[in-house]
Amino acid sequence: MDTGSHLLFGVTLAGLACLEPAVAQEPELAHAILTCTLIGSHAPDFDTLARLRGYASYVRIHRGITHSLPALLLWPLVISLPIAGLFGVWEHLLSLYLWTFAAVSFHVFLDLFNVYGVQCFRPLSKKWFHLDTLCLYEPFLFGLHSAGLLLWIFLWQLHGGSLIGVMFAWIYGITFAYIAIRFVQRHSLIRRVKSALQRDGICHLIPGLHWFHWQFVLESDDSFYLGVIRYGKVEIDESFARTDYIGDDSHPIIRATLSTDGVRAFLHFAQRIYVCWREKQDGEGYEVQWRDVRFWHKKKLPFGVNVQLDRDMNVVSDTLGWDKKAWDPPYV
Template identity: 55%
Template sequence: MDTGSHLLFGTTLTGLAMLHPEVSADPVLFQAMLTATMVGSQAPDFDTLARVRGYSTYIRVHRGVTHSLPALFVWPLVLALPIAWTFGVWAHVGLLLAWIFAAVGFHVLLDWFNAYGVQCFRPFTRKWQHLDVLSIFDPFLFALHAGGVLWWIASGTNPGLLFVAVYAVTAGYIAVRAAHHLRVVARVRHQLPYEGIYQVAPGFHWFRWQFVVETEDCFYTGHVRGKHVEVKDIYVKEAFDSIVEASKSTDGVRAFLQFAQRIHVSCSAGQDGYVVKWRDVRFWYNHQLPFGVDVMLDRDMKVTGYSFGWKKKAWAPPFV
């Protein structure tokens, strides 16, 4: 999910940790716990530093090894020891380890539930996992946890039981969204006549979803509004020719192919050569495919350059 939500959930995990009498009674341990859960909630996304080495490196690294099964155990060790040393709470280092593990695990779990995906089962598989249940920012979860923090500040009381309720509602909400997602997928399958792979992704609105259907020959994209299913665009799959194959030599295309799942390729000719456009149809929006790689080649099919990333404004959908 987004950075702000992860930091907020780190704060509410501290409130939950105050069920331990020693955390609620010791201001120094409380500060150490707050630091531990907030940093732990953000730690898997430290891989965004790879952006300085270019977008291709970022795509290869982001939500990969830092979100893997071994990372669930490495992050607590990396973070708990310096935090215990900084605050002088060595006697409670085990408690810090446990709550950092919870913070990291909750981060990875939430990322698994959205549409971008995460390689959370590495090293057993590098396959991208995504449950397509939650958007990158969920207004309900943010409001729920922010409301809990405001109540905590206003009341000044031990928030342990309050956040037991908050996390119980969180679990129930995610379960309801998951069940709703299954119903929407079934509805789209029932109303459309295509044989293929169906993927339905959430939006900010509870009853608005968008889908991609991949068949042998085409991609169909569309919306679900309540019970209404509508196909918006059709993208015909084009055969890979020698020009498309030549574009695979670029680092950007190699990184794209490691991540993308619904791949559409198009090739156009110009006065100076060719442009090959690789797109991931999962992230369509408003009749456009904004995520992918554009590779420029000359008439001899030699790569002259490429651009990789989002062809949209930072504040424009889709938010993944």
């Protein structure tokens, strides 16, 4: 999810920690846990530093090893040890570790439900897992936890920490119930899309900010079908032939782009792949476009890599990234 939401959940997890009597009664421990959960809730996304080496490096690394199974155990250790020393709460090190573990795990859990996905089972598997259930930013969850934070400030002044843990237990119960409802809704809509199109295949849904607005991509044996679902009504916006991009019969112009850094990074991440090429108007070469169809919007495929070739099919340049405004959908 977005950075603001992850940090907010880190704060509210510290509120949930008030279920422990020691946390509610000892300010030093409460501050230490808040620091741990706040850092832990964002720690997996420290991989964004890979952007300094270029976007291709970022695509390879983001939501990979920093979100992996070993990372779930190592981040809490790296964070809780210095925080325990800084606040002088060594006797509560286990509690610090476990609440930091909860923050890191909840971060990865939320990313798993996003369309972008996460390689959360590395090193056992490098496969991208994504449950296509939550937006990058979920207004309901952000509002729910923000309200809890404001109530925390108010209740602490009146009653101390005695009611904080119980309140956040309810908030997190509602959070998981909301995710479960959206997950069931997604499965129901996938069946509806396949029934409406009378096609079988792999169907991806992209949730919108509105509870009842979704985008879908259905890949059948020979075509891609792109459309929207509004209040349960399935509408097809576009369909086009599926292109096989790997194999001995691939077009030589397309094959010439496979060695570029941008295409290698793209193929590491993309799943519903469409590739096409065209000759430049000036006749001085070719342009090859690789796209991940999952992220279509308004008849455009905004995520992919453009490769420029000269007449002899030598690579001139390659550009990987998004061709959209940051505030435009899809929110992944």
